[in-house]
Amino acid sequence: MKDFNGLVVPTFDDVLAAHERIAPYIHRTPVLTSSYLNALTGAELFFKCENFQKAGAFKVRGACNAVFGLSEEMAARGVATHSSGNHALSLSYAAGQRGIPCHVVMPRTAPQAKKDAVRGYGGVITECEPSTSSREAVFAEVQAWTGAEFVHPYNDLRVIAGQATCSRELLEQVEGLDAVVAPIGGGGMISGTCLTLSTLAPEMKIYAAEPLNADDAARSFRAGHIIADDAPETVADGLKVPLKELTWHFVSKNVADVLTASEDQIVEAMKLIWKRMKLVMEPSSAVPLACILANRDRFRGQRVGVIVTGGNVDLDSLPWMK
Missing domain, CATH: 3.40.50.1100 (Rossmann fold)
Structure with missing residues (x-):
């Protein structure tokens, strides 16, 4: 760094x-x-x-690096993010590989295939409106009650x-x-x-x-x-x-x-x-x-x-x- x-x-x-x-x-x-x-x-x-x-996406690379770089104490609280799809399902995949929870905020208009994949990997979805402001506002609420580690889709x-x-x-x-x-x-x-x-x-x-x-x-x-x-x-x-x-x-x-x-x-x-x-x-x-x-x-x-x-x-x- x-x-x-x-x-x-x-x-x-x-x-x-x-x-x-x-x-x-x-x-x-x-x-x-x-x-x-x-x-x-x-x-x-x-x-x-x-x-x-x-x-099914490059985002598994960044998600796995973030998840497997966490200390045991941080990992125990799980991870959370907001994403239109590929980062959501990639973080869910990575969390599943490590055996920790994953909470995801997704736009309600996100492709159904991506929502299905998130759930298939064990991610828990909270839906929001299809705007950056809504994603970030709903995510703040999810992170507050889960205490999970935020893995930003890209600004990380x-x-x-x-x-x-x-x-x-x-x-x-x-x-x-x-x-x-x-x-x-x-x-x-x-x-x-x-x-x-x-x-x-x-x-x-x-x-x-x-x-x-x-x-x-x-x-x-x-x-x-x-x-x-x-x-x-x-x-x-x-x-x-x-x-x-x-x-x-x-x-x-x-x-x-x-x-x-x-x-x-x-x-x-x-x-x-x-x-x-x-x-x-x-x-x-x-x-x-x-x-x-x-x-x-x-x-x-x-x-x-x-x-x-x-x-x-x-x-x-x-x-x-x-």
């Missing part, structure tokens, strides 16, 4: 420790390619498939160190990358990517991919300070939350640009990957490809890592069915 004017941030030593700590509880996910998508984009794309991760140095292990694996699996593109909501994955690449491959460009309908990170990046939306509407349900001080630290210092894609572009990219790569991914995971397709000139001729963040999609309510 390192102190930046009172803000304590994780270092690459924390990433190495996290990777060792979580190794028994995660998959080393594969990297897949598609000649069709390479031809379509003019780039060589390497998809790091966290949709094959335990609990333990979580960021865990997420950074994904890009560490990617660099070991693929040589000579020019850039990495990852989705951005609250910024946990992109911060972990920044932490790893700034240490191991500082010449590599890092792009954050965001829905145009929830473009607070793009506007923050251009303004030079955090701009937070309370309740944006987008098909990419995992990317609705705003940046916080820890993730903003990494985004503002290391990201080359924040790219955006429309709702139609996101759904089309999702359909393309389902059709051509046979990969079950959720809309949030399709945003990087959508942004690459919308910015072909920027990526043409490059070797690009694309982080597929999760595959927890409601099969009864796919976006192209609406």
Whole structure:
């Protein structure tokens, strides 16, 4: 850990420790390619498939690092969080592996598949309205009566160190990358990517991919300070939350640009990957490809890592069915 004017941030030593700590509880996910998508984009794309991760999402990395880093005394009180889905089910998975309670505040509009997964892993759900303010207010009540350890979905140095292990694996699996593109909501994955690449491959460009309908990170990046939306509407349900001080630290210092894609572009990219790569991914995971397709000139001729963040999609309510 390192102190930046009172803000304590994780270092690459924390990433190495996290990777060792979580190794028994995660998959080393594969990297897949598609000649069709390479031809379509003019780039060589390497998809790091966290949709094959335990609990179906990259967030298991950060959740396991936080849970298994707790002292016995802290663990006995359990853990708690607020999340639209993947962090909720990932923390429930990690807590279940350690045998401790997990309390989760979720928006009532969260995909049913994610709610079912949380309960399947033993998590206890309290629902809230679909806004950041409601999530935080309801969570304060839950934490007050449970006394559980708060594991923030992304503004937590333990979580960021865990997420950074994904890009560490990617660099070991693929040589000579020019850039990495990852989705951005609250910024946990992109911060972990920044932490790893700034240490191991500082010449590599890092792009954050965001829905145009929830473009607070793009506007923050251009303004030079955090701009937070309370309740944006987008098909990419995992990317609705705003940046916080820890993730903003990494985004503002290391990201080359924040790219955006429309709702139609996101759904089309999702359909393309389902059709051509046979990969079950959720809309949030399709945003990087959508942004690459919308910015072909920027990526043409490059070797690009694309982080597929999760595959927890409601099969009864796919976006192209609406």
